[in-house]
Amino acid sequence: MSTHFQEDEILGKAYDARLMRRLLRYLRPYRRAVTVSIVLLLLAAAADLAGPYFVKVAIDHYIQVRDMGGVAVLSALYLGTVIVGAAVRYWQNYITQLVGQQVMYELRMEVFTHLQRLAVAFFAGNPVGRLMTRITNDVDTLYEMVTSGVVTVFGDVFLLVGVVAAMVWLDWRLALVAFSVVPALVALTSWFQARSRESYRAIRIRIARINAYLNENLMGMSIVQLFNRERANAARFDDLNRDHLTAHLEAVWSFALFYPAVGFLGAVATALLIWYGGGQVVQHAVTLGVLIAFIQYTERFFRPIQDLAEKYNILQAAMASSERIFRVLDEPVTVEDPSDPAPLPRVRGQIEFRNVWFAYPAIEPAGREDAGPPGEARSAPGRGEPPVPAGTDGWVLRGVSFAIRPGESVAFVGHTGAGKTSIINLITRFYDPQRGQVLVDGVDIRRYAQRDLRRHIGLVLQDVFLFSGTVASNIRLGNREISDDEIRRAAQFVNAHRFIEELPDRYATSVVERGATLSSGQRQLIAFARAISHNPEILLVLDEATSSVDTETELLIQEALQNVLRGRTSIIIAHRLSTIQNVDRILVLHKGRIVEEGTHRELLARGGIYTKLYQLQYRDQELRQTADMSGDRATDARSE
Amino acid sequence: MSPRLRSYLRRHARSYAIGLLLGTASAVLLMLGPHVLRLAVDAIAAGASPFFLLRYAGALIGLNLAVWILRYYMRMHILGISRVIEYEIRNDYFAHLQRMHVGFFQHTRIGDLMTRAVSDLSTVQRFIGPGIMHFTSTVVMAAIAVGFMLTIDLTLTLYMLVILPLVSLTFVVLGPLIHGQYESVQEQFSVISAHAQENFSGIRVIKAFAQEPHEAEAFAAHNREYIRRNLAVVKTEGALWPLMSFFLGLAAVVLLWQGGQAVIAGRITLGQFVQFIGYLGQLSWPMVALGWVVNLMQRGLASMKRLDEIFLQHPRIVDAPDAQTLPAPRGEIEFRGLGFSYNGVPVLLGVDLRVPAGTTLAIVGPTGSGKTTLVSLIPRLFESTTGSVLVDGLDVRRYRMTDLRRCIGMVPQDTFMFSAPLSENIAYGLEAPEPDPVRVREAAELAHLAVDVAGFPNGYDTMVGERGVTLSGGQKQRAAIARAIARDPRILILDDALSSVDTSTEEEILRELRAISGTRTTIIISHRISTVRHADQIVVLDKGRIVQRGTHDTLLAAGGLYADLYQKQLLEEELEAADLDTPV
Numbered sequence A: 001m002s003t004h005f006q007e008d009e010i011l012g013k014a015y016d017a018r019l020m021r022r023l024l025r026y027l028r029p030y031r032r033a034v035t036v037s038i039v040l041l042l043l044a045a046a047a048d049l050a051g052p053y054f055v056k057v058a059i060d061h062y063i064q065v066r067d068m069g070g071v072a073v074l075s076a077l078y079l080g081t082v083i084v085g086a087a088v089r090y091w092q093n094y095i096t097q098l099v100g101q102q103v104m105y106e107l108r109m110e111v112f113t114h115l116q117r118l119a120v121a122f123f124a125g126n127p128v129g130r131l132m133t134r135i136t137n138d139v140d141t142l143y144e145m146v147t148s149g150v151v152t153v154f155g156d157v158f159l160l161v162g163v164v165a166a167m168v169w170l171d172w173r174l175a176l177v178a179f180s181v182v183p184a185l186v187a188l189t190s191w192f193q194a195r196s197r198e199s200y201r202a203i204r205i206r207i208a209r210i211n212a213y214l215n216e217n218l219m220g221m222s223i224v225q226l227f228n229r230e231r232a233n234a235a236r237f238d239d240l241n242r243d244h245l246t247a248h249l250e251a252v253w254s255f256a257l258f259y260p261a262v263g264f265l266g267a268v269a270t271a272l273l274i275w276y277g278g279g280q281v282v283q284h285a286v287t288l289g290v291l292i293a294f295i296q297y298t299e300r301f302f303r304p305i306q307d308l309a310e311k312y313n314i315l316q317a318a319m320a321s322s323e324r325i326f327r328v329l330d331e332p333v334t335v336e337d338p339s340d341p342a343p344l345p346r347v348r349g350q351i352e353f354r355n356v357w358f359a360y361p362a363i364e365p366a367g368r369e370d371a372g373p374p375g376e377a378r379s380a381p382g383r384g385e386p387p388v389p390a391g392t393d394g395w396v397l398r399g400v401s402f403a404i405r406p407g408e409s410v411a412f413v414g415h416t417g418a419g420k421t422s423i424i425n426l427i428t429r430f431y432d433p434q435r436g437q438v439l440v441d442g443v444d445i446r447r448y449a450q451r452d453l454r455r456h457i458g459l460v461l462q463d464v465f466l467f468s469g470t471v472a473s474n475i476r477l478g479n480r481e482i483s484d485d486e487i488r489r490a491a492q493f494v495n496a497h498r499f500i501e502e503l504p505d506r507y508a509t510s511v512v513e514r515g516a517t518l519s520s521g522q523r524q525l526i527a528f529a530r531a532i533s534h535n536p537e538i539l540l541v542l543d544e545a546t547s548s549v550d551t552e553t554e555l556l557i558q559e560a561l562q563n564v565l566r567g568r569t570s571i572i573i574a575h576r577l578s579t580i581q582n583v584d585r586i587l588v589l590h591k592g593r594i595v596e597e598g599t600h601r602e603l604l605a606r607g608g609i610y611t612k613l614y615q616l617q618y619r620d621q622e623l624r625q626t627a628d629m630s631g632d633r634a635t636d637a638r639s640e
Numbered sequence B: 001m002s003p004r005l006r007s008y009l010r011r012h013a014r015s016y017a018i019g020l021l022l023g024t025a026s027a028v029l030l031m032l033g034p035h036v037l038r039l040a041v042d043a044i045a046a047g048a049s050p051f052f053l054l055r056y057a058g059a060l061i062g063l064n065l066a067v068w069i070l071r072y073y074m075r076m077h078i079l080g081i082s083r084v085i086e087y088e089i090r091n092d093y094f095a096h097l098q099r100m101h102v103g104f105f106q107h108t109r110i111g112d113l114m115t116r117a118v119s120d121l122s123t124v125q126r127f128i129g130p131g132i133m134h135f136t137s138t139v140v141m142a143a144i145a146v147g148f149m150l151t152i153d154l155t156l157t158l159y160m161l162v163i164l165p166l167v168s169l170t171f172v173v174l175g176p177l178i179h180g181q182y183e184s185v186q187e188q189f190s191v192i193s194a195h196a197q198e199n200f201s202g203i204r205v206i207k208a209f210a211q212e213p214h215e216a217e218a219f220a221a222h223n224r225e226y227i228r229r230n231l232a233v234v235k236t237e238g239a240l241w242p243l244m245s246f247f248l249g250l251a252a253v254v255l256l257w258q259g260g261q262a263v264i265a266g267r268i269t270l271g272q273f274v275q276f277i278g279y280l281g282q283l284s285w286p287m288v289a290l291g292w293v294v295n296l297m298q299r300g301l302a303s304m305k306r307l308d309e310i311f312l313q314h315p316r317i318v319d320a321p322d323a324q325t326l327p328a329p330r331g332e333i334e335f336r337g338l339g340f341s342y343n344g345v346p347v348l349l350g351v352d353l354r355v356p357a358g359t360t361l362a363i364v365g366p367t368g369s370g371k372t373t374l375v376s377l378i379p380r381l382f383e384s385t386t387g388s389v390l391v392d393g394l395d396v397r398r399y400r401m402t403d404l405r406r407c408i409g410m411v412p413q414d415t416f417m418f419s420a421p422l423s424e425n426i427a428y429g430l431e432a433p434e435p436d437p438v439r440v441r442e443a444a445e446l447a448h449l450a451v452d453v454a455g456f457p458n459g460y461d462t463m464v465g466e467r468g469v470t471l472s473g474g475q476k477q478r479a480a481i482a483r484a485i486a487r488d489p490r491i492l493i494l495d496d497a498l499s500s501v502d503t504s505t506e507e508e509i510l511r512e513l514r515a516i517s518g519t520r521t522t523i524i525i526s527h528r529i530s531t532v533r534h535a536d537q538i539v540v541l542d543k544g545r546i547v548q549r550g551t552h553d554t555l556l557a558a559g560g561l562y563a564d565l566y567q568k569q570l571l572e573e574e575l576e577a578a579d580l581d582t583p584v
Helices: A018-024 A026-061 A068-117 A120-125 A128-170 A173-180 A182-218 A221-226 A230-282 A288-329 A374-379 A422-426 A451-455 A471-478 A484-493 A495-502 A522-532 A551-565 A576-582 A600-606 A609-625 A633-639 B003-013 B015-043 B051-099 B102-106 B110-152 B154-201 B203-208 B212-265 B272-311 B371-376 B401-406 B422-429 B437-446 B449-453 B473-488 B503-516 B550-559 B560-575
Strands: A351-361 A395-404 A408-416 A437-440 A457-460 A538-543 A567-574 A583-588 A593-598 B333-342 B346-354 B360-363 B384-392 B408-411 B491-494 B523-524 B537-542 B545-550
Touching: A018 A288, A026 A068, A026 A128, A026 A288, A026 B003, A026 B212, A026 B272, A068 B154, A068 B212, A120 B203, A128 A173, A128 A288, A128 B154, A173 A230, A173 A288, A182 A221, A182 A230, A182 A633, A182 B051, A182 B110, A182 B422, A221 A230, A221 B015, A221 B051, A221 B102, A230 A288, A230 A374, A230 B051, A288 B015, A288 B272, A351 A422, A351 B408, A395 A437, A395 B371, A408 A422, A408 A576, A408 A609, A408 B015, A422 A437, A422 A538, A451 A457, A451 B203, A457 A522, A457 B110, A457 B203, A457 B401, A471 A484, A471 B272, A484 A495, A484 A522, A484 A551, A495 A522, A522 A551, A551 A567, A551 A576, A551 A609, A567 A576, A583 A609, A593 A600, A593 A609, A600 A609, A609 B437, A609 B560, A633 B110, B003 B015, B003 B051, B003 B110, B003 B272, B015 B110, B015 B272, B051 B110, B051 B272, B110 B272, B154 B203, B154 B212, B154 B272, B154 B503, B154 B545, B203 B212, B212 B272, B272 B384, B333 B371, B346 B371, B346 B545, B360 B371, B360 B560, B371 B491, B371 B523, B408 B473, B422 B437, B422 B473, B437 B449, B437 B473, B473 B503, B537 B550, B545 B560, B550 B560
Parallel strands: A408 A567, A408 A583, A457 A538, A538 A567, B360 B523, B360 B537, B408 B491, B491 B523
Antiparallel strands: A351 A395, A351 A437, A583 A593, B333 B346, B333 B384, B537 B545
16 A cells, blocks of 8 residues: 655745655666666767757758758658657667666565565554565655656756757857846746655645545544534534645646746747847848747747646655665664674573573664654554553563473463563574573574574474465475475474375465464464474474364364473473473463473462463363354454 | 545635636736847847836836736635645544544554545645646646737747647646656555565564574565666656756757847847747746646546545444434443354354443453454444443433443553543543533542652642653553543443452442442443452353343353452462562
């Protein structure tokens, strides 16, 4: 959606030397193409200017001396110029666009790869919609502005300079006469430019208000209707709409004055030429051909000026877009790889937390002032945790220490907000802790390269994310080393093979709409297959309560989970009774601390927090089994 | 053309007529210019005095002064009116949307509705403004020019008549081709957007599986395809202007060749030759524009069709023709054999329930059991599929909707606030032009919001909503409660409206609401036992049916869902209270 109409973005500068220099850097590799393009642009302008000159030569040298053949030869030459001009113009455009496309490609890839390096925290603080606008619309806007806007500005300038040069060269006195209207033209144009900048701004601001109002009222329509606000809101909308109309009518007014006025000034110049130039012709100081050529040049002189006046707004928008793009590119990478990473070819799977204190960083969203429309931000799912200010109160983990042996399976249990998910976020280095250390195989994970570390970790998230593609590509992800056979075996291992075989195209079945056609249980099984096919030494599973899984699938999941845990260092954020009963050890997190530890049986016998949690979560499951929740989604959708 | 658009145009027919008349007059005068030029050139060739030439110079200036004035008024009329029509359509569109039933907004994307209100409408405006203006003025200018040309020389005119339309035709022929290619570019653009969106949304998975390089590679592939398609457009679209300028050049060449020879042959004067060149100059831009204008018109009509799609949808929930007023509601509510299905999925089944006026009903039940749907049927946000909802013994469908809704204060789960001062948000349902400060304050105090407001820099004038201060979840809920009770409604509906408010504040709010609600009927949906335990009547909803009903005590004694919920909450409270320093 390209409806980003925040008011701030409208008020930028039209030219910013710093931004321009940075933009020009992208053109450097294409210096030759750019040079060729400029030369062609010059040629095109020259071809444009040839017409009146041919007319002049024809009148002075052939028509007036009645040389029929000469006229024919001259016409043929003129035809040649026209053809060359058209060809030159075509190629000039093609080369420009080619360069533009390449630069756009590079810029977009640069933004994308930079975003890939940014920490998860950045994504938690920036709505997906806004990031998408940067990488899609802003880059495209910039491209369009540069190729069509800036290049036509150049073309117009060349044409203008060419016309002036041609006139001065033909007859400087006549040129002075023709240029006598230029001061008036400059005054008129600068008046118009100021007006049109003002109206452009006013219009953009007002349409932004209309957008915001519309968006808000469409989203809150049930409140509007419940509180009988229709009439009052229609009046308010009418106000906004009328403001917008007024701004437009003002723009219409300045355009209505400006355009015909330019034509009028052109006529004044022509009239002056007829009066003064005509006299000169009669006195044989100037040929008739020159006078007629002048009349035609005068016409061409006004068109580029008229054009240039309008280009200002385009430049302004291009600057705003590039500024926003650069702001993303300048976003610092907070979770960085060490300069000299420790090698990690194989992992035994020993994990240790040493007095870890962690709070989610407070996030200053990048480029908040140019946020997308409110609706965009709202509809973007809030991935990850909300940013919590890092103060003493924001601690999610408060001095957590534990050690997990290679091959051991450990479950973390705790009430909502106890800090379970943070454990996983720290081991994968989605975040770095503020104090303490996380170690894998006895080495602080900040000493590994992130990709090396993660290569050995299999992650199953509770909210299974499926990419568009096929079932197989969702298991393999980008890893080409995983063969089809291995995918099948992984799927068999986690009980996913059977349902996949029943899909229309089996493993080649397309996943559409993030897997909306699959049940949540099936998605879960695919996530297991995905994790296991990458054969990680460490497995992290976020197994939060999954509602709406039918009993049969639930049994398959439980079995799959037991299969994948066997013989692997595993950490499970467990909500399944069967899981907590089967792991080697349970750690109980409460308010950011580990408060209890032991096996299911030991902990139950103790009658502490775990016992309460157990009752609470066990009851949850029992309730779920008695009350099959299918068919509830419709109500959910409506009530939210 | 869309009948709706035609009716807007008809309403402003006078302005259009005047505008077009002015345009025609200006075209005639403009086309006299080359004629004056011809007279001047012939006079110069004949050796006229500068003084004699002054009359032509004067005529040229006079003509163009008139053109300036005429064109100014033409633009003000036609372009101005097109903006006025845009304004009218946008107002009507908004009013229409406000009449639509709430269900409509759930299966229509808001972004799409907005695109129609903004970009489609502006495409329509370009059609009815610049489109109509340029089209008529080009046609008129061409016709007059041809008339003048014919008086000079038939052969030359015929040449022009053959070549010049090619300029416009270029656009007409290539336009659709470019349009098709452009669509394929847009498709690929969507692929890129979708990929970016997927990547950013699934960034955890991508990072966890170290997929960044593969993702970048896939993204690069999409981008290369995008470039390829873009360049295809460039190849076609890039031919547009060179081709048009080629045809214009060709016309000039032919004119030079044939016209020059005609002058030599004495068929026409040099002045007439210059006059021809003048017409070519005057017509070249309009000829280029004509193709563009034809395209503009096609797009304008397509956009109008998209607007009509929305205009032609009818609101499903409307007042009955003989709808009754509800001047003094008592507040008795009854559900009779109520059933509701959403997209064919049953959400409520055979609900029978009576809430006597002035009593409190509490509804509990698991997520998705139909609680919200049930209460949404009272103010007719939705319409029951079977059975009926009665207020004061009469089916809600028989009341005037404004009257019915006026006596209901609803606090929905989603506590939506508008970008306006807090006072306006609280007074939202008062149907008064200005918020009444006394009522706003009373409502805020009752909802326990007044203390928070005292801490806001601008008090009740503080802006809230998307662009204002960010209220906490609890503040939002209390503001929504204040908004509902500010209307002093006979029926108050709290749909999980206190979930983010701490329990002690909740208790106080509920107690005060009970104290003043001698005659107010209250419906409370909640997951918290503490919220519902004092209700006169409690029902447990499960899968769209009432599975239990009674009071707190009878339900606890009976066991089942309610008792389970109670047990669970006791556990939660114990956990919450559990000391951090529980020995390990």
